[in-house]
Amino acid sequence: MASATRALLRCATRATPLTVASQSTRSATTVPVRAFSNSRTLREEEEDEGDHHKKNIKNLKAQVKRWEQKYKLDISEGKEEEEELDFDAADPYEHIPSLGHGYIEQERETRHYLRLAAYEMPLLAKLAKPFVPPKEGEVLRFRYTSYQGEDHPAQHKVVLQVSPFDLDLTEAQRIKMIKLAGSRYNPDTRIMKFNCEMFNTQAQNKRFLADQLDKLIAESKKSEDTFEDIPVDVRHVSRKQQKKNKRVSGMPPASYGWTMTPYRKEALARFREEKFAKQTPALDANILAELEAATLAEATDATKQPTA
Structure with a gap:
């Protein structure tokens, strides 16, 4: 057009x-x-x-x-049509919605960490140290939590793990320490676990846990009261196990004992007959006693009534 x-x-x-x-030549011009x-x-x-x-x-x-x-x-x-068809000057992201930009940002972040894993993680092998098992006297195990430079409320938390059987205690002192530790002692692993995050630095929390352990050891070594009349309470372990295995919803898993076979039907029938036979004499005796009591009451009422 x-x-x-x-x-x-x-x-x-x-x-x-x-x-x-023309008039002279009569020709068309x-x-x-x-x-x-x-x-x-x-x-x-x-x-x-x-x-x-x-x-x-x-x-x-x-x-x-x-x-x-x-x-x-x-x-x-x-010229204007050429400007409209100039794809090099157009913005490559002008037709992408916000959701598309989100996917692009996610892909960019994924590739960033892949590059770190491919090029920078192998450099950490230079900082590797050989494993040295703890010595006989090193019985305390401190565990720290790090978020790789990111500020987090739980980064100051310190956890102390120690076994009463690794400490220099007698059998009675060890049992007393287990009773004093309460739910902090796990009888399956035979390890006591303490944690602290009250202070702003990991060093302060570690110092506090060490002081508490020293107080616990000193209290366990006192011979005034050994708590011999108090049993070791391990109910917290059974509660955790029950909570872990608790059925959330749906039917419980099928069991072979629930299958109704002909042999099981006969066994249940015999069990019911024996149970009914044991209960019948007792029921008959109770009924007879009630009848005798009712008859006696009627006779007593009849003798008390005046004659006309």
């Missing part, structure tokens, strides 16, 4: 030919439109012709504009 419109405009600006007949007359000069004719062409161009442009508005056409020059 754009090329057709430009062709119309070029035709409108071009001079329209006119055929004029084609000349531009210049109507000669006795009253008007050639310049005036050219000016009128130019005004006419300008008017036609204006009318054609107005018609093209009406076509664009009516049929929603895009009649533009070649």
Whole structure:
């Protein structure tokens, strides 16, 4: 449509030919439109012709504009079309929604950590140290929590693990320590576990746990009261185990003992018959006793009534 419109405009600006007949030769000659007359000069004719062409161009442009508005056409020059098709200058992310940007950010983060694992993690092998088992006197085990430089409320927490059987205690003192430790002692692993996060640094929490252990050892070595009359309470272990194995929802798992076989049916029938046979004499005796009591009461009431 754009090329057709430009062709119309070029035709409108071009001079329209006119055929004029010569009187002497009687032959047809084609000349531009210049109507000669006795009253008007050639310049005036050219000016009128130019005004006419300008008017036609204006009318054609107005018609093209009406076509664009009516049929929603895009009649533009070649330069503007090239600018619209310039993909290099366009923003590559202008047509991606926010969800797409989220996926791109997630992929970028994943690749970042993959690069760390591929190029920087092998460098940590230079810092590796051989394992040295603890000595006989090193019975305390402190465990720390690190978040790789990130601030976290639990980064100051310190956990102390120690076994009463590794300490220099007698059997009675060891049992007393286990009773004093209470739920902090696990009979399955035979380890006591303490933790502290009251202070702002790990060193302070570690010092506090060490002091508490010293107090516990000193209290266990006192011979005034050995708590011999108090048994070792391990109910906290059974509660944890029950909570771990607690059924949340649904039917319990099927068992072979629930299968109703012919042999099991006969066994249940014999069990019911024996149970009913044991209960029948007792029921009969109770019924007879109630009947005798009722008969005696009726006889007593009859003797008490006055005769007419």
